[in-house]
Each structure stands twice: as C-alpha cells, then as structure tokens.
Amino acid sequence: MFDPYNNAYIVVLRDEDQAEMLPIWVGKSEASAISLALEHVAPPRPMTHDFMKSFLDAYNAKVISTVITDLNEHTYFAKVHLMYEDSEYAIDSRPSDAIALAIRSDAPIFASDSVIRKQSSEELEQWLGNLKPEDFGKLDS
Amino acid sequence: MTTTPHQSLDNLIPLTVNRVVEDSNTDTRIVVLTRPDETETFMIWVGAPEGDSIRRAMDSALPPRPMSHDLIKNFGEHFGIKTQRVILADVKSSTYYATVYLENNGVERMIDARPSDAIALALRTHAPIYTTPDVWKRRSGQHLDAWLTKLDTKNIGAQEV
Numbered sequence: 001m002f003d004p005y006n007n008a009y010i011v012v013l014r015d016e017d018q019a020e021m022l023p024i025w026v027g028k029s030e031a032s033a034i035s036l037a038l039e040h041v042a043p044p045r046p047m048t049h050d051f052m053k054s055f056l057d058a059y060n061a062k063v064i065s066t067v068i069t070d071l072n073e074h075t076y077f078a079k080v081h082l083m084y085e086d087s088e089y090a091i092d093s094r095p096s097d098a099i100a101l102a103i104r105s106d107a108p109i110f111a112s113d114s115v116i117r118k119q120s121s122e123e124l125e126q127w128l129g130n131l132k133p134e135d136f137g138k139l140d141s
Numbered sequence: 142m143t144t145t146p147h148q149s150l151d152n153l154i155p156l157t158v159n160r161v162v163e164d165s166n167t168d169t170r171i172v173v174l175t176r177p178d179e180t181e182t183f184m185i186w187v188g189a190p191e192g193d194s195i196r197r198a199m200d201s202a203l204p205p206r207p208m209s210h211d212l213i214k215n216f217g218e219h220f221g222i223k224t225q226r227v228i229l230a231d232v233k234s235s236t237y238y239a240t241v242y243l244e245n246n247g248v249e250r251m252i253d254a255r256p257s258d259a260i261a262l263a264l265r266t267h268a269p270i271y272t273t274p275d276v277w278k279r280r281s282g283q284h285l286d287a288w289l290t291k292l293d294t295k296n297i298g299a300q301e302v
Binding site: 029 | 209223236247248250258
C-alpha cells in the first residue's frame with residue numbers, strides 16, 4: 001500500500017484472527033520485492049531476494065521463520081531463523097528483507113509481543129480512514 | 142543451480158568496478174567496469190537500488206542496518222559459504238547474465254544472477270569479477286566518451302532487466 005503522505009510504502013501484517021495489525025514502512029524497492037512474491041510473479045531474471053534464496057538453496061539452508069523483533073521510530077529490526085546442517089541460526093535483518101525472503105520460502109512471519117504492544121493501532125486506523133480508494137493502487141501507479 | 146563443471150579461468154578477463162554513474166534521465170545507474178590492463182570500459186545498466194548497493198560497497202559504507210546484499214554476505218559468513226568468483230557469462234538482447242560461483246567444504250555450486258546482484262555481493266566478499274572474451278567483444282560502452290557527451294539527448298536502451 002502506498003503512503004502518499006510519507007512517499008513510502010506500507011506492508012500491513014495481520015495476525016491469523018485478523019485482530020492485530022502491524023504496519024511496517026518500507027522503501028519502494030523493498031515493497032516491490034514483497035509485492036512480487038505475494039503475487040507469485042516470476043520475473044524474467046532473478047531479483048535480489050530470488051538470488052538470496054538461490055544462495056541459501058545451493059547449500060540447503062532452510063528459512064524456518066522470520067520474527068519482527070523491534071520497531072523504533074526509524075529503525076526496524078527482524079531476525080531470520082534458518083536451519084543449516086542441523087543447527088539453527090538467527091540472523092539480524094531488516095523486516096523488509098526478512099518478509100521478502102519468508103514469502104519466497106513459504107516460512108511463517110511472527111512479531112514479538114512487545115512490537116505489537118508498541119504499535120498504536122488506533123493511530124493507524126485513523127490514518128487508514130483518511131485514505132482515498134485511489135491510494136490502494138498498484139505499486140507503480 | 143547446477144554443480145560446477147570444470148572451467149578454466151585462463152581465458153577469462155578480470156574486471157574491476159571503476160565507478161557507478163547516476164543516469165538522471167531514468168531511474169537507473171550505470172556500472173562502469175574496466176580491465177586492469179586497458180582503459181577500455183564495460184558498462185552495465187542496473188536499477189537504482191542495485192546500483193546504490195554497489196556504490197555503498199565501493200565506499201565500504203556501513204549502513205546502520207544490513208541492506209539486502211549485506212544480508213546475503215552475512216548468510217555466507219554464518220554458514221561458511223564462500224563467494225569464489227563472479228563471471229559475467231553471457232549477453233542476450235542487451236541483457237547480461239552473471240554466474241556466481243560458491244564454495245562450501247569443498248563443494249562448489251554455481252547460481253544464476255543478474256550482474257548487479259553478483260557484483261554487489263562480489264565487492265562485499267572481495268571475490269574477483271570476470272567476463273569471457275566473447276562477452277567482452279559484444280559489450281556496450283566501447284565508445285564511452287562519445288556516448289557520455291550524447292547522454293542528455295540520446296534515449297537510453299540496453300537496460301538490465
């Protein structure tokens with residue numbers, strides 16, 4: 001979803017009950033990387049996160065899950081959990097990379113409780129209420 | 142992904158990234174590569190995020206948060222996957238194809254990549270970049286200076302997809 005006020009894109013994550021919502025502001029190329037994966041678009045050439053997945057696939061490193069661990073005002077934190085040769089690794093990442101990789105790997109995305117608590121959903125609801133239908137366009141519109 | 146066939150490095154041409162030029166007319170960057178022994182150049186058009194990523198690697202800039210290619214490098218470091226070399230292996234209809242050669246515990250793998258991702262990773266892992274004599278012959282950018290002067294008026298094609 002495009003945020004015309006901040007000239008950025010918002011990735012909206014929801015929990016399974018659709019009760020909690022977590023918006024994450026990302027740049028255009030990051031949003032595009034997530035959007036392409038969501039829409040199962042196979043680009044003619046591997047995009048950066050497809051390349052990232054090929055890199056991991058080459059040695060059977062598996063993405064188990066990704067966790068959004070913290071959201072500060074301008075710095076977002078996530079961990080990519082991977083299984084490689086019977087060991088588990090948790091590697092620091094931006095949420096946008098973690099999400100783009102998780103979707104391509106069919107891995108679940110989690111958010112820590114503290115992140116959900118920190119996020120004032122009310123503020124977002126209000127913000128969403130102000131959006132016009134044309135704001136919900138395609139990425140490049 | 143396939144296993145690596147035996148390949149001689151003898152005929153390959155080593156390249157270094159000379160600079161990344163901003164193309165203000167379009168949302169692209171031009172990566173200028175040079176042979177160490179010659180002044181002739183090799184240019185590849187890449188997307189803005191990929192070009193900026195290559196520039197950050199050239200500047201050894203450490204962003205506050207790991208960017209996409211830093212993350213790939215970190216995966217490699219955690220798992221002991223070494224980026225051995227990157228070869229700009231083919232060009233078809235002005236689109237360049239790169240192959241990234243990886244090694245882990247004696248097992249070699251090669252993966253297909255866009256040149257931009259391959260170069261962004263190579264610079265971060267200090268892996269050498271090569272091209273083949275055939276691709277070198279068919280490269281764009283033989284007449285860089287003449288081309289650059291025309292840049293304002295000329296439309297830009299030959300974009301990496």
